[in-house]
Amino acid sequence: MHIRNVRVYREDKSFAEGDIYIKDGLFAEPQAVCGDQEESVDGEGGYAIPGLIDIHFHGCMGYDFCDGTQEAIKGIAEYEASVGVTGINPATMTLPVEELEAILATGAAYGKTQEEHPDPERADFLGVNMEGPFISEAKKGAQDARNILLCDVDIFHRFQRAAEGTVKYIGVAPEREGALDFVEAVKDEVHVSLAHTNADYDSAKAAYDRGACHAVHLYNAMPAFTHRAPGVVGAVADSPHVMAELICDGVHIHPAVVRATFKMLGEDRIIFISDSMRATGMPDGRYTLGGLDVDVKGNHATLVSDGALAGSVTNLMDCVRTAVKKMDIPLGTAVACATMNPAKSLGVYESRGSITVGKKADLVLLDQDLNLKAVIKDGKMLTGKGR
Template sequence: MSQTLHARRLVTASQIIERPTIRIAADGSIASIEPDSAPQAANETFAATFFDIHTHGGSGHDLMEATPKAFANVSGFLARHGVGHYLPTTVTASIDKTLTSLEGIAREIECAATSRWNPAHARPIGIHLEGPFISHAKRGVHPPAEILPPDIALFDRFQQAASGHIRLITIAPEVPGALDLIHHCALQGVRVSLGHSNATAAETRCGIEAGARSATHTFNAMRALDHREPGILGVVLDEEALYAELICDGVHVAPELVRLWFKAKGQRHAILVTDSMAAAGMPDGEYTLGTFAVKVADGRAFSADDLTHGKHTLAGSVLTLDRAVSNLRRFTGAPLEVASRLASHNPAILLGLGDTLDGFEPGKPANFNVFDEDGELERTVLHGRTIG
């Protein structure tokens, strides 16, 4: 059934359309957008659905389970929080476990491209390989025994298992062999993100010269900033063209440093991610991230093993992207049209998908996030259907 939607404004990648009337065809695509035609009473803002390029799971499931049940639960959960597309993200595990997970994830990605996929669910459209090519010094909760030196042949095995669906990979540029792998990935069109790294400034610049285009969860699992040796963090904040993820939950990064990151990267190269794990959307308790145990309490996820040794190592988050956008607005004062861009347009542009994921044109899927007068997510529309 066709339908007509009215809004106070529609935020696109390049402009704000005032008082649009949006007509949706029976197949869930956009039929037309007419500016300056909505009733004056319309007070909602429409914007692109979010694109989470760094999520490990949610709703009680880890995406490395790589089963239809896990993907159905996670994809439905993400959609209820404004996500239209996402990259299932791996965590360091054994080679065999990683290969098995990549094969299963690839099957779900290919299913999501067909009519069999539930149109009310967010769609996985590629894979973010986080590990095993990272630094032991900044491994976070990644299991040390499974961290491996960068290896082109092994990456090719991973990509073959993934049926070519690896779109993003996190690599520590200072590890021997990293620059060759970064260059190899870049030549294949796989975007490289620098992270879990103890790199110096010079080592980081070499990674960028080899083809890296982004940074993984800025501030976290990175060499600390020093005024004489700025290290990877200093270069990430200073290098204008480099994209930079951030987990904006107020736990991983203090509000003062969220503001510093936003000032440094601006509205064009800052990217909001969740790094969410299975406990997102769930009560406190014990969960898994990849193959290891995580304990969640008071909105914080910690490595269960580290807790037994008196350490408090964060293990992903329980953040959702709608809350990340809201937190960014609260921490920085950024307007909704800018904050939502960081969770939708910027990650799409990084991956070369801007024209296909967040465009509002006749014939494209009617995917919108609908925000109330206060800028809070009210509901999501996917393929013309209201999600909640």
């Protein structure tokens, strides 16, 4: 395949007019393609960016990863690919341990089947982000308090065995009993993230000093960042090895705070996530998240019980658009936060996350207004059956 007349996204976060060549599902040098009877695609002067990677979301199109079925994961993966998200690392909720084990086992089985029988119409399954159960009841958000547990290394290993090693992130509330010892015990096996926590600055910083390296949806489900009590946000700022998730759906974080966070952390430490739930891509109405009822109206999803935000109903590509058009984040920076940065965090940057010769040819073509024109997955143009 030869893609011409397009502004190509580069690893330095800039765009350059040029061509893209694809052969055998990988980005290729021109000489490897020229002379073949290759498919030619006119980019019409728009943008070519890498396929997006969402490391934290729950579902879409009526499905949730915690449904625990192959059908649900397949439906999720088809929708995500159709909107330009070509790599997925879905998140679990705070559920009973045995139920989580079954969900993780289903995810691992799906991943193996996908490797054996690739389908370019579906986003690649890259692992799992466990948002619970080792969190704080004080900041549980849409998590079910009945299933919250203290950190337990043995239970984590049960999760990882069920997942066949595919758990990439495990969330903890560092202020709770045993949490810091847990961080030190598992830090070499998984990314430990601070999630749904009521930790003050000292507790959060201690966790990061002991080996935690990630922050789940910064600002949400944690204490506010203030001048005398900087909390988790301040600890993230003071821990250069930590990467932080941001939900740029226009609901969870004010645009001024998003801009301030880039100034505070720098563009290389921020990962855009959607945190989308099953109502994404669906009409307004009542849905569920982690067994709890959620009302969805427009781009707001709130718990029926107490009105707390319950994830988002915005896919990651729309979050990128919102960051650029409504939050004044430069396009090159926003793209990095949804492609290169998550790929680096997951440890898959050698094979995906940029338009680089030898990497997987996962590509999104946008027009000059950032509307989706086409998705190319594994070097093949999607037919759009997931839309």
